[in-house]
Amino acid sequence: WRMIWEQKVERIAMLANLVENGVVKCVQYWPKEVNGDPLKSDQFTIKLLKEDVWSDFTRRQMEVTKVRIESNLSRPVTQYHYTTWSDHSVPSHATALWRLFRKL
Known part of the structure; x- marks a missing residue:
């Protein structure tokens, strides 16, 4: 989250799933539920x-908030998570990728 904050990133494109065939591919770096418990680190609340x-x-x-400054500045960040691209393969069609690309 530090890099996201420092580079003022507004959009994240994620192309991997968290788990595929029982193997962890990525750690979940965002909160689990909408309006649920935020994800907290020593510098940020998400x-x-x-x-x-x-x-x-x-x-x-x-919403990413930097908590170690006086004003608790917040910034919006949107993640686009493409969920149908399996590890070690290619997408079967490009239509969904184009839809994702247009959203970005």
């Missing part, structure tokens, strides 16, 4: 504000 799920990808709207 809140999941909204989650839209489509057949091939999910859009998550989050």
Whole structure:
């Protein structure tokens, strides 16, 4: 989250699933539930504000707050998670990738 903050990133494209065939591919770096418990680190608090799920990808709207400064500055970050690209393969069609690309 430090890199996201320092580079003022507004959008994240995630192409991997968290688990595939029982193997962990990525650690979940966002809160589990909309308006649920935020994810906290020593420098940042991340809140999941909204989650839209489509057949091939999910859009998550989050708020990232830097907690170690006086004003607790917050920034919006949107994650686009493409969920149908299996590890060690290629997508079977490009339509969903184009839809994702247009959202970005």
